Amino acid sequence: MPVLDRFDTPARLPEPDDAGRDAWSARVAGLVAPLAARFTQFFDPTATDVSADAVAPPIVWNAFPATLLQSATSQEQRWRTADASRHRQDEYCEWSVERDGAGTVTRVTFTTEVPEYYEHLAAQDPDRLLALYRELVGPHVQPDELIVGGRYVRENVHNRSTEGRLVHLVQRNNTLGAAIVLAAEATVLRHDAAGEPVTTAQALVRCGGLGEPLRNSDPQIAAATNDAAATGAEVSLLDPMGLYLDGLLTAGMRTPDGEDPATFWTIERGDAEHALRAGYAVPPERGYAVGDITLDGRPIRFGAQLADRVGVRLTALVDPAGHRPVRLPCVA
Amino acid sequence: MGSPAPTDTSCAAFRRLPSEALRPGAVHRFVVGEDDAVRVLTGEEAAAELADPFATLLLLRGVFPRTAGEVLDELDRATPADDPLRQGFFFLVGEGSQIPMSAATASVDRRLRFLATRGAGPDGAEVLISAFHPDEGDVELMAWDQRTGGFNYFQTVGATSAWVFAGNSRHALRAPTQGKGPFESHLSGNFVMKELRFPWLHWHSQAANVLPSVLPRDPPLADHPWVTGRDPRGALTCEVAVAKPGILRWTRTRFQQLLADGGVVEDPARVMVQVLGTPSVNLISSQTESRAAAGGVVDLPQTFFVDSEGLTEVLGLQEPPPFTVSGDLYTANLASFRVRLTDGRGFERAGDTHFAFAVPERAFEDRAVLEEALRTGLLTRRLAACLLMTDFPNPVFSARREALLAHVPARAVVTEGASSFSQEMGDAVAAAAEGTPAGSPEREFAARWALGEDFQASFDAELQDYYGAVTARLATQDGYDDVVRLAESRRARVRTMPISETPLLFARTDVPPGDRTMRADATIVEG
Incomplete structure (x- = not known):
């Protein structure tokens, strides 16, 4: 596999010209290159050949925030809590819910789009940014609501709520940069105070100071990367680097008319392999709404009930190599 | 052949x-x-x-x-x-x-x-x-x-x-x-x-x-x-896309077949044994890795302390708080009870299972039966609540709750989503209570049954008091040690069940064998 020419946009979203493509690549390179310089077993695929033996294992976890499971008192309590704030949705996936006048859920929109991409749009072409917002949210979006004082506002008035239609990730840990840093830092092998290797997911995250041990995502990314590094391999993320939706499990869901509940899941940005945004909504001609669908016997009243079943994916790139890593003590 | x-x-x-x-x-x-x-x-x-x-x-x-x-x-x-x-x-x-x-x-x-x-x-x-x-x-x-x-x-x-x-x-x-x-x-x-x-x-x-x-x-x-x-x-995929839908599918089918003969249920005890007894269990653990526990907080499964799946998720009664123990109390207990993993063939390693505090919980297939019995009208919410509140601090292996099986009517008829079965069974237990000694499960049931349909506030208060007592005990080493003794007695029951196929299912401890039960004041009783 030759050296990558440049980092592609998430899901290979189209850029109008080479300048735009180069700008995005430079943005990602600004994240990757310093980490590759710092961590021996983390590499920059735009600077290093990748051998034919390289593999690309997917790392998949669940969209519902695992941190809320530990403090949950009941199913409804955890669903309500997760639906109440985007800042709780910390698994590199956020969602927002639309309801009709009676409060019935009519649509849930999920996104894994990273804020860095929207900052890229704002820097490259504010008109494209505005057009995209108007496509995703509605025609009422105004430019000065998105860019204030020359800076793009991630958590702007159209992208901060769990109601309506969201645009991209805003939770502070839900960034492409955070995922890349985690993957890079997790290539460092660790041992505990007794000299025993630290390999299990939560212990590794605690030991290496790699994020939140009770999330789904951080321990998964860290453990997978660390396990690969332990074999002496070099690790990076597969291009196009990004977080992707990995589908909705619909077993146990029942629709009023017997229609396959999977047909209501629509990828709205990206493609089947690299889904960035998806909506779950029933076509109007069917005469019922998402809230009329049951899930394990319960009607869907929260977006979080679907988040329990939505996967989020990051794909590693593991290139076999002959490193003989030395385990280091814990840092936390 | x-x-x-x-x-x-x-x-x-x-x-x-x-x-x-x-x-x-x-x-x-x-x-x-x-x-x-x-x-x-x-x-x-x-x-x-x-x-x-x-x-x-x-x-x-x-x-x-x-x-x-x-x-x-x-x-x-x-x-x-x-x-x-x-x-x-x-x-x-x-x-x-x-x-x-x-x-x-x-x-x-x-x-x-x-x-x-x-x-x-x-x-x-x-x-x-x-x-x-x-x-x-x-x-x-x-x-x-x-x-x-x-x-x-x-x-x-x-x-x-x-x-x-x-x-x-x-x-x-x-x-x-x-x-x-x-x-x-x-x-x-x-x-x-x-x-x-x-x-x-x-x-x-x-x-x-x-x-x-x-x-x-x-x-x-x-x-x-x-x-x-x-x-x-x-x-997660297995749970969501295979196990639970499969269990619900068979439970629905089973009840359709059960009620197919004009709604006549000839052996309601076969249903009730899954409501009152513990024919099977699932296993649940802390979400915290045992190895990552020191210095932190270890969450403990709610369903170890109460059948929150039945009482809260199905019946809508007071939800329990998150139950936790400090990582320091947890790790001190690992040492003092000599908790270790063994395969019974020579391997032994100090410490707990990968995720801490693995214990049995009420089986999902039994919860599914409870829900289907309620949905079809065989059970009323009032009867189900009174039954499950009996000996509620012991969500599994409760001999007291299981004793109520003696009062299951021999036959039930469900017509248009309703049945007199629940009233008959509740009345039968209440009537039997008069001839039983103080503290009997029948008397415990009868006291709650007497509240009639307006039971929620009283039951919620009982649960709330219990949750407070459990939380207080988990804050002390003695209290947590007692909880582990109780856990060990429940694990011992599971080890006698066919689902226990290897010593590695749970960790082993030095806790002496013996039956133990939890009381509503969160103290543990031996025997």
């Missing part, structure tokens, strides 16, 4: 079938308790009895795979590319799967086994295959019967191409087959996924990967398609 019936009526009876009793390339029937001996089914008999996709697409067409992998290959050959039976998952589970590989642990029997499923729809999988190796014999298979409902249970013995039909889910529910053969562990005729909820102790999952290094090397499995193709979310 026939052979004398083994006296063993357990699952192991199949492993002991004499090879000469099995004809390669034939369908056999051995429903333990119903069949005196294993026998070959004629084509007509097999077609009359079996209407699941495994039988209809393969066995009845003369296709007899020898291994789990061959089953999938043959299903692929028998179905078009877009058939749902081409869709499926691979899962990996093993009680020793989280013990790191080293020279000291190389000989540990990790009991790694695969689950492969085929058929993806709202009701879950149509075919489920369990095997220790994809390319070897001794395959166990369940497949949903499209004609009669329920799962048909099959298995092979060794590397033969002889398949044995071992019964249908309905055989789990009635004499003389219940509790025998596969229904020794599949007690209600369901697929058994012991660790059914996050973090799915022992399963490959998003919470804990099974690393390639622990896979068998002779023959090597790390690059096998069943390993490389295993579902990345693992146990």
Whole structure:
């Protein structure tokens, strides 16, 4: 596999010209290159050949925030809590819910789009940014609501709520940069105070100071990367680097008319392999709404009930190599 | 062809079938308790009895795979590319799967086994295959019967191409087959996924990967398609897309069949034993890795302290708070109770299971029965609440609650979603209470039954007081140590159940054996 020419946009979203493509690549390179310089077993695929033996294992976890499971008192309590704030949705996936006048859920929109991409749009072409917002949210979006004082506002008035239609990730840990840093830092092998290797997911995250041990995502990314590094391999993320939706499990869901509940899941940005945004909504001609669908016997009243079943994916790139890593003590 | 019936009526009876009793390339029937001996089914008999996709697409067409992998290959050959039976998952589970590989642990029997499923729809999988190796014999298979409902249970013995039909889910529910053969562990005729909820102790999952290094090397499995193709979310997918839909599907079907005769239920006790007793359990643990506990907080499963699945999720009563213990109290207890993992064959390692504090909880299949009994009108919310509130600090293995089975009416009739069964049973228990000593389960039930329909506030207050007492006890070393003693007595019960197949299921401790129960003031009683 030759050296990558440049980092592609998430899901290979189209850029109008080479300048735009180069700008995005430079943005990602600004994240990757310093980490590759710092961590021996983390590499920059735009600077290093990748051998034919390289593999690309997917790392998949669940969209519902695992941190809320530990403090949950009941199913409804955890669903309500997760639906109440985007800042709780910390698994590199956020969602927002639309309801009709009676409060019935009519649509849930999920996104894994990273804020860095929207900052890229704002820097490259504010008109494209505005057009995209108007496509995703509605025609009422105004430019000065998105860019204030020359800076793009991630958590702007159209992208901060769990109601309506969201645009991209805003939770502070839900960034492409955070995922890349985690993957890079997790290539460092660790041992505990007794000299025993630290390999299990939560212990590794605690030991290496790699994020939140009770999330789904951080321990998964860290453990997978660390396990690969332990074999002496070099690790990076597969291009196009990004977080992707990995589908909705619909077993146990029942629709009023017997229609396959999977047909209501629509990828709205990206493609089947690299889904960035998806909506779950029933076509109007069917005469019922998402809230009329049951899930394990319960009607869907929260977006979080679907988040329990939505996967989020990051794909590693593991290139076999002959490193003989030395385990280091814990840092936390 | 026939052979004398083994006296063993357990699952192991199949492993002991004499090879000469099995004809390669034939369908056999051995429903333990119903069949005196294993026998070959004629084509007509097999077609009359079996209407699941495994039988209809393969066995009845003369296709007899020898291994789990061959089953999938043959299903692929028998179905078009877009058939749902081409869709499926691979899962990996093993009680020793989280013990790191080293020279000291190389000989540990990790009991790694695969689950492969085929058929993806709202009701879950149509075919489920369990095997220790994809390319070897001794395959166990369940497949949903499209004609009669329920799962048909099959298995092979060794590397033969002889398949044995071992019964249908309905055989789990009635004499003389219940509790025998596969229904020794599949007690209600369901697929058994012991660790059914996050973090799915022992399963490959998003919470804990099974690393390639622990896979068998002779023959090597790390690059096998069943390993490389295993579902990345693992146990979560199995829970959501296989186990729970399958359990709900059979429970719905079972009740439809139960009420098909004009709503007359001739043996309501078979339903009530799943409401009041603990015929089976699931296993639950902390979400915290034992090894990551020191200096932090260890969450403890709510369902260890109360049946919150039944009382809160189903009946809407007061929800429990999160129960936790400090990591320091937890780790001090590991040392003082000499908690260790052992495989019973020489391996021993100090410490707990991968995720801390593994304990039994009320089985999801029993909760499903409770919900279906409420939905169909067999049970009222009031009766269910009064029954489950009896001895509520002991959500599993409650002899007090189980004693109420003595008062189940012999018959029930459900008409248009309602039944007098609940009133009759409640009144029967209340009437019996007068002749029982103070503190009897009947008197406990009767006191709550007397509240009538307006019971919620009183029950919620009782639960709230209990939750407060538990929380207070968990803040002290003595209190937590007592909780571990109670946990150990419940684990000991599980170790006597067929689902306990290896010493690695739970950690071992130095806690002396003995029955223990929790009281409403959160103190533990011996005996």
